Amino acid sequence: MTESKLVGRFVGIGVGPGPAQLISVAAWEELQCCDLICYPRATSHESSAALHALEGLELPQAELREIFFEMSSDRDRLRTYYRELALSLRGELELGRQVGYLTLGDSMTYSTYGYLINALREIYPQLRHRTYAGITSFAAIAAHFDWPLGEGKERVLLLPCPEGMPALRADILTHDLVVLMKIGRRLPQVLALLEELGISENCVFAQRLGFAEERTSCGLADLPRDTETGYLSTMLIRREAHQPRHQLPTRPLRETLSEPTA
Amino acid sequence: MTESKLVGRFVGIGVGPGPAQLISVAAWEELQCCDLICYPRATSHESSAALHALEGLELPQAELREIFFEMSSDRDRLRTYYRELALSLRGELELGRQVGYLTLGDSMTYSTYGYLINALREIYPQLRHRTYAGITSFAAIAAHFDWPLGEGKERVLLLPCPEGMPALRADILTHDLVVLMKIGRRLPQVLALLEELGISENCVFAQRLGFAEERTSCGLADLPRDTETGYLSTMLIRREAHQPRHQLPTRPLRETLSEPTA
Numbered sequence: 260m261t262e263s264k265l266v267g268r269f270v271g272i273g274v275g276p277g278p279a280q281l282i283s284v285a286a287w288e289e290l291q292c293c294d295l296i297c298y299p300r301a302t303s304h305e306s307s308a309a310l311h312a313l314e315g316l317e318l319p320q321a322e323l324r325e326i327f328f329e330m331s332s333d334r335d336r337l338r339t340y341y342r343e344l345a346l347s348l349r350g351e352l353e354l355g356r357q358v359g360y361l362t363l364g365d366s367m368t369y370s371t372y373g374y375l376i377n378a379l380r381e382i383y384p385q386l387r388h389r390t391y392a393g394i395t396s397f398a399a400i401a402a403h404f405d406w407p408l409g410e411g412k413e414r415v416l417l418l419p420c421p422e423g424m425p426a427l428r429a430d431i432l433t434h435d436l437v438v439l440m441k442i443g444r445r446l447p448q449v450l451a452l453l454e455e456l457g458i459s460e461n462c463v464f465a466q467r468l469g470f471a472e473e474r475t476s477c478g479l480a481d482l483p484r485d486t487e488t489g490y491l492s493t494m495l496i497r498r499e500a501h502q503p504r505h506q507l508p509t510r511p512l513r514e515t516l517s518e519p520t521a
Numbered sequence: 522m523t524e525s526k527l528v529g530r531f532v533g534i535g536v537g538p539g540p541a542q543l544i545s546v547a548a549w550e551e552l553q554c555c556d557l558i559c560y561p562r563a564t565s566h567e568s569s570a571a572l573h574a575l576e577g578l579e580l581p582q583a584e585l586r587e588i589f590f591e592m593s594s595d596r597d598r599l600r601t602y603y604r605e606l607a608l609s610l611r612g613e614l615e616l617g618r619q620v621g622y623l624t625l626g627d628s629m630t631y632s633t634y635g636y637l638i639n640a641l642r643e644i645y646p647q648l649r650h651r652t653y654a655g656i657t658s659f660a661a662i663a664a665h666f667d668w669p670l671g672e673g674k675e676r677v678l679l680l681p682c683p684e685g686m687p688a689l690r691a692d693i694l695t696h697d698l699v700v701l702m703k704i705g706r707r708l709p710q711v712l713a714l715l716e717e718l719g720i721s722e723n724c725v726f727a728q729r730l731g732f733a734e735e736r737t738s739c740g741l742a743d744l745p746r747d748t749e750t751g752y753l754s755t756m757l758i759r760r761e762a763h764q765p766r767h768q769l770p771t772r773p774l775r776e777t778l779s780e781p782t783a
Contacts, residue, residue, distance in 0.1 A: 279547065281654065283546070283656060284549050285540070288542070392543065394545060401654065402629055402654035411681075418675075418676040
């Protein structure tokens with residue numbers, strides 16, 4: 260007689276960025292079936308941004324567990340951290356529980372969820388799971404300002420703000436649009452660069468969009484030139500002023516002339 | 522005595538890509554309050570992909586209106602098209618109606634919704650509206666494969682597939698990750714380029730993810746080398762093999778040696 264082993268299921272969910280209730284309907288339904296819901300909290304913050312993104316929704320009657328969030332850049336520490344987290348989650352899954360794991364924004368876009376799912380697979384190859392995508396912070400910012408993130412053949416670069424401004428300048432000059440994330444203490448330098456390039460007016464900025472301390476700016480003129488900003492700050496940069504397609508002038512003379520004169 | 526004019530409200534909603542019910546909870550709630558829901562259908566397709574993305578959800582008892590979708594690259598035609606669409610929607614808003622407008626994926630990421638909102642603002646400056654962000658196709662593909670879209674300082678390029686492969690080669694070589702959209706008839710050339718670069722195994726592909734005719738591939742080996750693909754096809758390209766952070770080797774000797782030997 261064989262005893263069938265209980266098998267749980269792991270569900271990773273991108274809950275969207277700050278503005279509440281941007282979690283998908285499908286993921287929200289899935290969350291109702293979880294026995295345990297884990298949500299990360301940065302050790303530097305008093306509350307979980309991921310939980311904030313669910314504000315106004317009645318959380319399921321599942322066990323809630325806060326996971327302190329390791330943001331170290333020390334590789335050994337990260338490896339140990341995700342392995343230990345994976346081991347503790349494996350314990351829950353082996354009890355046959357459905358385990359939900361919330362991540363801010365999208366689950367795979369610059370998210371540590373990727374590390375976790377890798378660590379889980381490594382120690383538990385029979386893992387049953389599903390990952391739900393989420394709305395990214397930059398999509399939420401673009402929607403807030405109705406700022407198109409790419410039209411026609413435009414090329415869009417996503418990057419965490421580099422240390423040096425020459426690298427950023429080169430990136431701006433070789434891409435139509437730049438989504439600049441994690442600006443933090445480099446905000447004054449970034450603003451100076453954009454002014455020098457004469458393109459501040461084409462840009463928008465948002466910090467902790469949807470949180471009580473939200474700060475947004477269209478055109479950047481109202482941002483203080485000498486103040487650092489926090490972690491959840493993103494800028495959408497357009498190299499050339501936006502001329503909506505539907506407003507473009509009629510075709511250039513050359514093209515018009517080459518048409519048959521019916 | 523002044524007669525107050527009725528004022529409606531316009532709600533643009535990114536419904537997510539193919540997989541059903543990826544619309545956000547907030548946008549879905551908003552949709553319940555609409556009097557009129559417009560959804561686009563490409564003239565080349567028999568049904569609306571945006572409606573497909575709501576499959577399994579009970580649509581509100583609002584008036585539904587199919588909008589034939591202009592995909593022309595002719596600027597004059599686009600301008601006329603969006604102006605006329607905006608004029609017809611203004612008519613509804615002036616009757617005090619709440620008008621929802623569905624867009625596939627995210628509302629501002631390579632979306633024609635941007636043209637529409639510009640045209641609406643132009644002819645109706647007092648427009649009351651809100652735009653809801655959505656989940657992009659590439660985030661859904663990344664979640665499907667658990668394929669991290671950026672880690673640490675990595676740079677991610679989003680672009681519609683260029684005509685010439687030399688341009689694509691240069692973009693791949695200068696970015697850590699490339700999200701290649703709208704591949705269409707260029708699939709055989711793209712596959713040949715990736716094979717030549719020796720990086721096919723680092724890539725994933727999805728076409729019409731979440732639709733009945735979905736095709737996905739991890740590593741690209743199972744994709745036919747000589748077949749074109751349709752419009753909703755996207756590839757996630759990684760220049761170098763992915764080494765998850767939590768699995769990285771311990772720090773290089775140099776760093777270890779420079780630490781204090783406590």
